Amino acid sequence: MTEHPITQRSKWNSRLGFILAAAGSAVGLGNIWKFPYITGENGGGLFVLIYLVCIVLVGLPIMVAEIMIGRAAQKQPVGAFEALQGHKTSWTAIGWMGVLAGFIILSFYAVVAGWAMDFTLKSVVDFTSTIEESTDREAAQFVAKATPSELRSMLIDDAVSHDVRDFAKAQQRSLLQSTWDEYQAHKEFLATYRKEWDKFLSLTPVEDQRALLTQGRFEQQKLLNEIDVDALRTEVQKEIADLSDEEVLARLKLELDSSQRLLSDPKIAAAVAAGEAVEAKIAERKSELQEKWKAHFAAVPLSELEEQARTIKRRELIFNATQSAFLATATDGWTAMFWTLIFMGITTLIVGSGIASGIERTCQILMPLLLVLIVGMVVYGMFQPGFKSAFNFVFYPDPSKLKPSGVLEALGHAFFTLSLGMGAMLTYGSYQDSKSGLIGEALAITFLDTLIALLACLMIFPIAFSYGQEPSAGPGLVFMSMPLAFAEIGRGGMLLAIGFFGLLFFAALTSAVSLLEVVTSYLIDQKGWHRHSAAWSMGAAITLFAIPSAFALDENFVMSGWETGFKMNFFDTMDYLASNWLLPLGGLFIALYAGWGMPRRLQVAEVQDLAPGLFWGWLFLVRIVAPILVIIVLLQKVRILDIDMLLAGRFNCHEILF
């Protein structure tokens, strides 16, 4: 059984050690940062339910497949397939893709982990209390200066915008995403156009016409390609200045004509009409609410008005302060890079120290600590007023709140959160030589990962709800909404903040270690390098590659050419490439290899302790179900399929393809 190559291969000390390390890989920013915010964006309960189904139908079988391949091959991903097939094989491409994905993911993962480190330190110096004190003062000053009618209108606005939010979202969801996008894309343009048309009719001096043409042309060009706005303005100004007065008039007419043509495109016109109808409904509801709240606040005594206004103003000020605290970190490339460097240093130190004495030992300490911290935070949340609504939000499935494409997001996330598709589990599996307990291990890892993702929601949403935060705050949920809540909590918020950001950092660290291990083990297994030199050189290379991600939000370091080409910044491009393409593709091929390509003899040896029913169940999932589901996700990504449209019963090839 133990046919080790010439040198003794590193091994885990115990099965529990392996499970904790693998769970450490799975539990990371994906669970605590990403899962809660995508759950929030996708309306909660039903999304969670679908995510659980994806984990069982796709995640678990591929997890078994990865560990199985690693255990059987005793090699990391690049060498594993050749070792199993006994000859050179194109399945090896999976391994290369895995190494590439590990390199890319770690480069931006380290940046986010760096933010978590920065916030942990900020929490130690109690930044949320400082925010609380200063905003308390400012809010009191504001209320003292404002007139009663100003206070009233502020409270009315706040109540209306709060109440109309869900209604507005539901209204928007009643349209197809593509219709809404089309409407949004033309909305601004049409509004300007209509205004400009009216203006044109009333214009006589040719100078005004010239100015109008310049502005119109500028807006149009800006809409087409958002490049350097200042340069564009100068260019357009010069272009128009060269024209004669008659030409200006003729061009102006032409421009406005072409705008009119745009309006008469039936598809655009329909989208605009649908979008405007939705906006009208929202406006109507808004004015009803306005009346309702106006009547309500008219009856509220002044002292109470002041009290409520102070709370709202304070929250608004805290929101601005926490937002700028986060932006100060994220948009300052040097700070981000500083923390990225430290984070990469710690990660590399652990990987360089070896499998049992580095990775296993770290995870054996950090994973239980993480569990204790998260349970502690959830218990705190249970005593908060928002716990009940948070619980319902996470566990009560409401079909009206989920778009079909949310299902695909759930499936895509299953790969990321379980560290599947790039050979991380395969590599960890290769340091094990047991031939039993495969399913139990995969179940334990998956269970821990899912448990922590759900606990993360039950930790974040009660706090967010209790302090008036929206669940759909997006990626800023963790770095902006949570500090806001901590600041509102006042004293005691500091401890929660340390616990929360410390937890985020630990979770990120045990995942980063596995990402670096995939890349490092390539040099060790395939090139015969020593662990130390392999880890440090790969760690250094990835840190260098992280620079553009760390600086992606820094205005002084704009890779504007990059943004124009890819329509997103460097950081987002890397995330998109790895999470949306490399992992699902890797997962697909791993499933296909384990199901169809792997020699049956090796496969059977790995699952000899398994009941035949379970084995066939697994084989069915990995051969058929998982590949089909992943292919659907990929087709949606290349836009050959639009699941929202398909399920809305409006399947129309022409509309989808053009």
Ligand code: PFF
């Ligand atoms: N599973 C990690 C998370 O949820 O944050 C991310 C990750 C780690 C993805 C390791 C892939 C990987 F190989």
